[in-house]
Amino acid sequence: xxxxxxxxxxxxxxxxxxxxxxxxxxxxxxxxxxxxxxxxxxxxxxxxxxxxxxxxxxxxxxxxxxxxxxxxxxxxxxxxxxxxxxxxxxxxxxxxxxxxxxxxxxxxxxxxxxxxx
Numbered sequence: 001x002x003x004x005x006x007x008x009x010x011x012x013x014x015x016x017x018x019x020x021x022x023x024x025x026x027x028x029x030x031x032x033x034x035x036x037x038x039x040x041x042x043x044x045x046x047x048x049x050x051x052x053x054x055x056x057x058x059x060x061x062x063x064x065x066x067x068x069x070x071x072x073x074x075x076x077x078x079x080x081x082x083x084x085x086x087x088x089x090x091x092x093x094x095x096x097x098x099x100x101x102x103x104x105x106x107x108x109x110x111x112x113x114x115x116x117x
Contacts, residue, residue, distance in 0.1 A: 007060040014053035
């Protein structure tokens with residue numbers, strides 16, 4: 001398992017946790033039986049999950065932007081694919097954006113490689 005894989009899994013896991021915490025908060029806020037203390041505790045959990053997700057996202061983005069050594073076509077393709085998937089996920093996983101995501105990822109990976117060398 002590569003560093004990219006580990007960081008990608010952490011990114012997805014923290015996003016899932018954030019979504020779960022948001023759902024719980026929304027259910028509490030919709031419930032007439034919830035009190036202010038419950039809502040504040042849920043808000044704190046949402047904020048913790050958001051911070052964890054942002055940290056995981058930033059670690060993954062930093063790793064993905066690291067230039068490959070040596071710059072081989074196969075490694076570039078892996079970085080492009082991983083970056084394209086991250087772009088797609090950050091956009092909310094919309095349908096029909098694969099070509100655009102790939103193109104943007106190619107530009108980002110090549111620009112990062114050019115600035116490093």
